[in-house]
Amino acid sequence: MINRYFVTGLFMVLLTGVSHGALAGKPKPAAMADIIAATTAEDWRALDPENTLYMELAGGRVIIELALKYAPNHVANVKALAREHYWDGLAIIRSQDNYVVQWADPDAEKPEQKRKLKNAKATLPAEFDRAFDPKLAFTRLTDGDVYASEVGFSDGFPVARDKRAGKTWLVHCYGAVGAGRDAAIDSGGGTELYAVTGHSPRQLDRNVTLLGRVVQGMELLSSLPRGAAALGFYEKAEQRVPLKSVHLASEVPVGERTSLEILRTDTKTFLRLIEARRNRPEDWFHYQAGHIELCNVPIPVRRTRN
Amino acid sequence: MINRYFVTGLFMVLLTGVSHGALAGKPKPAAMADIIAATTAEDWRALDPENTLYMELAGGRVIIELALKYAPNHVANVKALAREHYWDGLAIIRSQDNYVVQWADPDAEKPEQKRKLKNAKATLPAEFDRAFDPKLAFTRLTDGDVYASEVGFSDGFPVARDKRAGKTWLVHCYGAVGAGRDAAIDSGGGTELYAVTGHSPRQLDRNVTLLGRVVQGMELLSSLPRGAAALGFYEKAEQRVPLKSVHLASEVPVGERTSLEILRTDTKTFLRLIEARRNRPEDWFHYQAGHIELCNVPIPVRRTRN
Numbered sequence: 001m002i003n004r005y006f007v008t009g010l011f012m013v014l015l016t017g018v019s020h021g022a023l024a025g026k027p028k029p030a031a032m033a034d035i036i037a038a039t040t041a042e043d044w045r046a047l048d049p050e051n052t053l054y055m056e057l058a059g060g061r062v063i064i065e066l067a068l069k070y071a072p073n074h075v076a077n078v079k080a081l082a083r084e085h086y087w088d089g090l091a092i093i094r095s096q097d098n099y100v101v102q103w104a105d106p107d108a109e110k111p112e113q114k115r116k117l118k119n120a121k122a123t124l125p126a127e128f129d130r131a132f133d134p135k136l137a138f139t140r141l142t143d144g145d146v147y148a149s150e151v152g153f154s155d156g157f158p159v160a161r162d163k164r165a166g167k168t169w170l171v172h173c174y175g176a177v178g179a180g181r182d183a184a185i186d187s188g189g190g191t192e193l194y195a196v197t198g199h200s201p202r203q204l205d206r207n208v209t210l211l212g213r214v215v216q217g218m219e220l221l222s223s224l225p226r227g228a229a230a231l232g233f234y235e236k237a238e239q240r241v242p243l244k245s246v247h248l249a250s251e252v253p254v255g256e257r258t259s260l261e262i263l264r265t266d267t268k269t270f271l272r273l274i275e276a277r278r279n280r281p282e283d284w285f286h287y288q289a290g291h292i293e294l295c296n297v298p299i300p301v302r303r304t305r306n
Numbered sequence: 307m308i309n310r311y312f313v314t315g316l317f318m319v320l321l322t323g324v325s326h327g328a329l330a331g332k333p334k335p336a337a338m339a340d341i342i343a344a345t346t347a348e349d350w351r352a353l354d355p356e357n358t359l360y361m362e363l364a365g366g367r368v369i370i371e372l373a374l375k376y377a378p379n380h381v382a383n384v385k386a387l388a389r390e391h392y393w394d395g396l397a398i399i400r401s402q403d404n405y406v407v408q409w410a411d412p413d414a415e416k417p418e419q420k421r422k423l424k425n426a427k428a429t430l431p432a433e434f435d436r437a438f439d440p441k442l443a444f445t446r447l448t449d450g451d452v453y454a455s456e457v458g459f460s461d462g463f464p465v466a467r468d469k470r471a472g473k474t475w476l477v478h479c480y481g482a483v484g485a486g487r488d489a490a491i492d493s494g495g496g497t498e499l500y501a502v503t504g505h506s507p508r509q510l511d512r513n514v515t516l517l518g519r520v521v522q523g524m525e526l527l528s529s530l531p532r533g534a535a536a537l538g539f540y541e542k543a544e545q546r547v548p549l550k551s552v553h554l555a556s557e558v559p560v561g562e563r564t565s566l567e568i569l570r571t572d573t574k575t576f577l578r579l580i581e582a583r584r585n586r587p588e589d590w591f592h593y594q595a596g597h598i599e600l601c602n603v604p605i606p607v608r609r610t611r612n
Contacts, residue, residue, distance in 0.1 A: 097525040128593065174505045202595065205593075218404065223403075285513055289508065289509050291453050293452040
């Protein structure tokens with residue numbers, strides 16, 4: 001009676017030798033599990049340690065891939081912040097239900113007490129979108145979108161673009177990481193970061209600089225207690241969630257790294273995966289949706305060592 | 307520097323006398339807070355205690371409005387289950403990141419130990435959708451949808467409809483509550499219920515019977531630790547989250563009820579609210595999306611007493 005068939009957007013695909021194969025009789029379209037099982041090494045790409053952040057919490061490691069091509073200045077600043085250990089000992093200060101968690105210096109508004117910057121910048125011009133460039137990878141999702149004229153995937157990131165306006169941008173799907181800002185559009189820079197923990201808040205697209213995506217450990221952020229103050233800020237200092245450290249993977253000893261690979265989004269395999277999620281072949285599904293929305297397409301991740 | 311302008315899909319609107327008013331100079335379109343502040347009693351409707359479930363957890367009360375018009379048989383069965391205290395002492399057995407929590411009898415598969423039913427039924431024919439009826443309330447959202455030809459709101463529930471097929475159905479937005487089932491479409495009935503805690507899994511629409519929506523206490527469900535077993539099931543009995551009780555509001559003494567009102571979705575006020583979320587007039591917003599997706603439209607709730 002317990003529903004074991006309630007299959008989901010598989011987030012972390014562990015390596016497995018199990019091949020599902022076709023049942024006897026009429027061949028069925030491949031399900032995502034079959035597609036993953038049939039992948040070859042060429043279907044995957046390793047995370048680049050130079051563009052990967054490890055955020056260490058008491059509960060474990062959150063891993064963020066940085067989107068160098070979409071927010072180059074913010075990514076460079078976030079890397080500078082990580083190198084000077086800006087966030088170590090700071091905290092998650094906000095958890096708002098169906099929205100975001102946010103980490104920052106709790107004393108950022110106190111000139112005397114706030115964490116000092118070394119080489120990193122306090123603020124940067126916004127990178128809400130960037131110029132469209134045909135050389136940017138783009139696997140178009142043909143299912144349409146409520147917010148943008150075109151959506152798809154670029155090097156593992158959900159993106160949108162508007163050819164007429166000549167712009168492309170990262171999209172606020174679950175797990176998207178961005179730079180919090182004040183009312184002025186150039187008031188962010190990466191010292192305060194947030195991650196989306198609820199239904200995709202697409203109204204934020206092109207209103208905040210997105211700079212990456214959580215690829216492992218989302219459950220450590222999404223299951224945090226919600227803050228009781230306005231906008232989900234924690235009311236008391238002791239409710240905040242300490243950041244043990246936020247470092248670049250490249251600065252962590254090789255033996256302590258988490259070796260992850262992301263399914264490439266520029267392959268026929270990925271197109272087949274999209275189709276397997278658009279029309280679900282698993283027995284449990286009675287009705288085939290025929291469409292899939294951008295943020296419902298899973299981008300599988302697997303661990304290769306450790 | 308801390309982003310206090312990062313305004314959200316307001317979920318619980320507490321009564322407040324604060325009027326925001328227009329700033330001097332050019333009048334601005336009303337923001338949601340202004341619209342809520344200007345509502346009159348006619349804009350709200352009280353929850354019907356006969357169609358409201360209180361799920362009592364150690365952390366507090368989760369309140370679910372039942373969708374009588376969309377799943378009449380399941381709602382009747384859920385009410386029968388609540389009246390015979392079927393869930394009292396059972397547990398949340400599953401919490402899967404970016405997907406659902408599910409509560410049920412952990413011993414449901416053990417014939418000797420499972421909780422016995424009295425008047426309620428173990429299974430029911432599916433109510434994945436229902437016949438279109440022009441008498442059903444429907445406030446159409448004109449922004450389009452990836453999954454359905456028409457979407458909108460019916461008595462406070464996000465719904466979709468297909469006039470050509472003559473069908474209408476409840477939609478899996480954040481907080482939607484449905485009846486878990488096994489592979490057979492008539493294997494559900496309400497003894498196992500789930501609530502959506504992540505990005506709207508619209509692929510489930512018309513594949514499971516939805517029967518209600520959480521209107522208060524979502525954060526008590528969404529912040530639960532994720533289960534480490536497949537599909538987010540808790541691995542150990544002691545990880546499960548006990549249900550103190552699940553009762554109809556009408557069976558709870560009046561003094562112990564939570565008096566909630568929901569903003570009516572068949573009013574000009576609600577249309578104005580949609581517009582205020584489609585194009586955000588708050589100063590923080592630099593870019594106006596011009597569109598809004600069904601599950602991003604907030605359905606405000608307020609407490610009137612207690």
